[in-house]
Amino acid sequence: MCYSAECWALYDGYVRDFGAEIKIREFWELYLGRDEKYRIRKKLSDGTKIPKGMDLNYLRPETDLERTIQDLIGEWNGRKLGESESELAAQEARLAAAEAKLAVKETKTALNEQRIAGNKIKQMKRWIEDAKRTKHEPTKDDRIFPDWYAPILMVEDGKRVVRPMRYHCRPAGMDPSIDRTKTGQVSGTYNARRDNLTRFWRNQFGHTHALMLAETFYENVDDGKGGSREIQFRPRTGETMYIACLYSHWVDPKGVEPDLWSFAAITDEPEPEVAAAGHDRTIINIKPEHVDAWLNPQERSDEELFAIFEDRRHPYYELVKQAA
Template sequence: MCYSAQIRADYTKLVREFGAMMSLDEFAQLYAHDAGKQRPKTPKAMDDGFAGARTAQGQDIVAKIQQWHAEEMQALDEEIRVQGARLKQAEDALAHRPTQKARNEIRVAGNRVERAQARLGDLHRSGLLPRDSRIFPGVYAPVIVSEHGQRVIKPMRYQCRLPDKPARNDTLYPGTYNARRDSLEAYWKNAFGHHHGVVVVQSFYEHVPRHALEQRVLVPGEAAQNVVLEFRAQPPRDLLIACLWSEWEGPEGRLLSFAAITDEPPADVAAAGHDRCIVPIRRENLDAWLNPDPQDLAAQYRILDDREAVELGYAEVA
């Protein structure tokens, strides 16, 4: 299961390297301030990718993003004020009479202040850090799809909700950000062979049992412990990850979402202790993947089998 990835969100390079058009209408709809709408979960790199937009529509998207940021910064300032007062009150109580309740209050309030300050710092920061391109389930990413034979970049949520599934499935089946190859013609049958896309990633992350990473069995009485590994192509380069996507409409509104296809792992991922892996396809297969024939699913399986040969190095991350 690929629970997180570092995406490529440099729109200029995506357009130039892959000959894709930006679907500005879809981005504008994502960032629109509709009544009762919550701020969409988007990585900083995806937001900042519109900085310097020259077209009127692009500049309108920038204004929408800035409005979301202003509202969030106001809420964070208020959170810092409220939790700061809570922290001060708990510190005074602890000085007067040491209690576990006061210690817990200090810990909770201090953590909330720290998180709010960190997020506020991210919103004010102009330069990008590697973590600004990282997505998790529920977060949006730019996905390359095909419309009438033209490659198009659209924003989609990383957790796929199929058209015939209710919104509550997002909670009931939280693993639908990945589409297992062995279920492509079962659960994913309405997307496989119909709605294919790719996400351009620079690295991806997996939870791996430490004892599996160390290639040993658990000793008696030892509890299993997970570690997070970042996998990156060696030498570093972009990978085109095979995805399925969906357009869903319901009382909650319209949703574009996607899932990354996973398969048996290559030898280097298996050696690191993980039993699944996303599938990087070859660039020469991109158009054939994006324009599938639902009557020839065997051709799509051949693309997944003819995956890009890539050596994956890994490192443990905090």
């Protein structure tokens, strides 16, 4: 399962390399929806998850709509910054109180308060620094997780376009409950297994295909101690990965929930080096010469589409980072 990736969040590459049209109105609707959800729920955690890299597309707006998006981003970041600064002040007071108690007598409770407050202070300072930063740092800014949004390449009315989609596919016609497991965890539909394409994904495979452009991907593997550790892979060649995806446009039959555009990355049996690192799946990285065939699957047989997978790229996926 590809649970996280460093995707292309800036638009320039899509326009330069694919001649794609950027669906700016759809991006505006995404940012507007995030703002409205925030105002209604009054909780920072309830906002639509957008990587900072997407925000950086609007540092120098050229149209009125782009300037509107820039304003929405500014308002959002201002609220986040204000909340983070308030939380920082609260945690600094918490730390001071714990240290005052420790100066009198060392207790487990005071030590624990000191540790928690110290960690939260570091976290808040990082968030504040990131909120103020305008320099693009791909490793931080372009990384997405399930339920985050990313720019995705697709074909619409015969043209290559880029629109924002949620990385966690909800197939059209299915109940929103499919997004979560019985225990409330994110379901596995952010990935689509190759061996399930003609069954569970039959309404998307051969019909609605897309590409996610990414530089690295991350996996969680068993740490041998009953937990997990994160590992990161990058093609040793340094080439951008053309990750084959399926997408769906979900519409609420009751007309209550907003439309949802979402996608899933297709995975297959693991490349040898990925299996050796402890993971059992690998994303399908197609060759550039197959982009048109993949993005225009209509009238192509399953055999023709699976042939694209058989002829995919097999760069050595180098282990970049291995958390302790």
